[in-house]
Each structure stands twice: as C-alpha cells, then as structure tokens.
Amino acid sequence: MTNSELDSDVAAADAPAGGEQTPHPMHKVLSFVRRSGRLDDRLQRAWDNYADRYLLDITEGNLLDVREGVTLDRDFISRVWGNENPLIVEIGTGQGENVAAAAAAHPEYNFLALEVYDPGVAHTLLLAGKQDLDNLRVAQVNAPELFKVTADAVVSEVWTFFPDPWPKKKHHKRRIVQEALAADIHRALAQNGVWRIATDIEDYALHVHEVMDDLAGWRNLGRLTVSLPIEHVGKGNADMAADMPHADFVESERFEGRVLTNFEKKGLAAGRVIHDFTYQAVALG
Incomplete structure (x- = not known):
C-alpha cells in the first residue's frame, strides 16, 4: 500500500461530511484502516485451501478485536502448535515473505504472523501452504489488542519490520510503536526476549528512538552510531530534514534473520537508509 493510499483512506475515515474530525469508533487509535477489497483468483484459492489449517479463528468485528475468552498463553500455544517451542510473533507480516522464510529455516521455533489486510493474509497462507509449514500460524488481528491478552513471558521475540509510516504529523499517533504497546510486549516477552524493529523512513526511526x-x-542492544534530525517532519516537507539539527543515536546492524523482501529492495533502490533496532526486555525497577 502506498502512502497516498493510506492518506486517502485516513481522510475518508477521519473526516465526516461536515469536515470536522470525530473519534474513531470505540475511541481507538488504530495503526491501520480497514478496507474492503476483492482477492484475485490465486489468493482466493489460497484462502480457501489453507485458512482452515493456518488462520487462527480468534477475532471479531471490523476493528479486528480479539474475541472474548481468547488468551495467548502456554496452553494456547501447546494446543495450536502441538509443542512447547519458543514463539516468535511478527507484527505486520505484509506478504509473508519474511515470516515464511524464517519458519522454513527454523523448525525449532513457532511463528505467529499478524496481518490486518486480506491480500497479505492470503499471500502468507499461500506461502505456508506451498511449503507445508507446520510451525507457522496467521492471525488477522489488531496486534495491540492481542498483546493485551497475551500471558506473561510466553513470547521469545517480536518482529516489526517496515510498519506503515503514517507520514503526516497529525497521524503519528497511529504509528504502531507506542509506549502502551511496548509495555504489553515487555510483559509478554520471556526473560531477555527482544523486540526487533526496522524502518526505511528516517522520521520513523526518530520516533522509535523517542519512544524506546x-x-x-x-535495553538498546545496538552498536552502530547514526545521525538523525532531532525534529519531526511530515509528508510534504521531509526534504527539510537535511538542514535540521542532528544528533547521534545508537542502532543495530541489519538483522540476519530478515530476508531481503521486495518491499525492502524497493526502499534501497529509492536510496532510503534501513534503520534496524534491537531492544531487549530487562527487569523493571
């Protein structure tokens, strides 16, 4: 999805006929906008063929809330995956290229792919089914809602690679990396578990540093020093960032476990710098 598509969707969702903004239904600030769309024949077949095996039936409503009574705990993991292997959760799996490759390369781990958009869910199902992956499951769910009902210390790692940038300043509150989600992920991670984040948007990199x-x-496990502007820019004035005051920040080298997806290739081809982060959950206090 392009930034312009995002902006038009948000404008439609946020601006009623009178031009005044109204709160989102149920007063939630979401990192996505639900859109109706028809799957092409190939993706529809993938959904029909593989949803029963891979897609978790845990959500309800158009906001993709977790159904009442669902808890992501060790019993749930044992029932769904049939083992007690460590669980890695990817927030925003996109087309599923990365999580499917990781699941194929690491059968000793369980993987849960969280994606809200139908085509991404269907394509992930397709990749899982074609490779007959036993250790991958998919949930079409609002990720922050799932982490609210995740038990303590049951997740090994959380991955959030190239989340929607929400480039307009008024939409920065919709970015998935927020303190509230960080608190729930911290509780869900096992001891010394990590949250891996990557973005090719400089302003989003600054946002991650400010939050985390x-x-x-x-604990920021990074060892690379990068220079970033210390003021935010929005869509339409990003070219101003180069002339703003800069400061040094610490980031990670590229995560070897992340495959080079088509999305990342496009970012590199456009001359964007990839920012990787590794934050380790440590004891509070």
Whole structure:
C-alpha cells in the first residue's frame, strides 16, 4: 500500500461530511484502516485451501478485536502448535515473505504472523501452504489488542519490520510503536526476549528512538552510531530534514534473520537508509 493510499483512506475515515474530525469508533487509535477489497483468483484459492489449517479463528468485528475468552498463553500455544517451542510473533507480516522464510529455516521455533489486510493474509497462507509449514500460524488481528491478552513471558521475540509510516504529523499517533504497546510486549516477552524493529523512513526511526530509548525495562542492544534530525517532519516537507539539527543515536546492524523482501529492495533502490533496532526486555525497577 502506498502512502497516498493510506492518506486517502485516513481522510475518508477521519473526516465526516461536515469536515470536522470525530473519534474513531470505540475511541481507538488504530495503526491501520480497514478496507474492503476483492482477492484475485490465486489468493482466493489460497484462502480457501489453507485458512482452515493456518488462520487462527480468534477475532471479531471490523476493528479486528480479539474475541472474548481468547488468551495467548502456554496452553494456547501447546494446543495450536502441538509443542512447547519458543514463539516468535511478527507484527505486520505484509506478504509473508519474511515470516515464511524464517519458519522454513527454523523448525525449532513457532511463528505467529499478524496481518490486518486480506491480500497479505492470503499471500502468507499461500506461502505456508506451498511449503507445508507446520510451525507457522496467521492471525488477522489488531496486534495491540492481542498483546493485551497475551500471558506473561510466553513470547521469545517480536518482529516489526517496515510498519506503515503514517507520514503526516497529525497521524503519528497511529504509528504502531507506542509506549502502551511496548509495555504489553515487555510483559509478554520471556526473560531477555527482544523486540526487533526496522524502518526505511528516517522520521520513523526518530520516533522509535523517542519512544524506546529511555523507556524503563528496555535495553538498546545496538552498536552502530547514526545521525538523525532531532525534529519531526511530515509528508510534504521531509526534504527539510537535511538542514535540521542532528544528533547521534545508537542502532543495530541489519538483522540476519530478515530476508531481503521486495518491499525492502524497493526502499534501497529509492536510496532510503534501513534503520534496524534491537531492544531487549530487562527487569523493571
């Protein structure tokens, strides 16, 4: 999905006929906008053939809330995956290229792919089914809602690679990396578990640093020094960032476990720098 598509969707969702903004239904700030869309024949077949095996039936409603009574705990993991292997959760799996490759390469781990958009879900199902992956499951769910009902210390790692940038300043509150989600992920991670984040948007990198670097319970494991502007820019004035005051920040080298997806290739081809982060959950206090 392009940024312009995002902006038009958000404008439609946020701006009623009178031009005044109204709160989102149920007063939630979501990192996505639900859109109706028809799957092509190939993706529809993938959904029909593989949803029963891979797609978890845990959500309800158009906001993709977790159905009442669902808890992501060790019993749930044992029932769904049939083992007690460590669980890695990817937030925003896109087309599923990365999580499917990781699941194929690491059968000793369980993987849960969280994606809200139908084509991405269907394509992930297709990749899982074609490779007959036993250790991958998919959930079409609002990720923050799932982590609210995740038990303590049951997740080994959380991955959030190239989340929607929400480039307009008024939409920065919709970015998935927020303190509230960080608190729930911290509780869900096992001891020394990590949250891996990657973005090719410089302003989003600054946002991650602002949210995570001084947040209690997290340790930045990065060793690379990068220079970033210390003021935010929005869509339409990003070219101003080069002339803004800069400061040094610490980030990680590229995560070897992340395959080079088509999305990342496009970012590199456009000359964007990839920012990787590794935050380790440590004891509070």
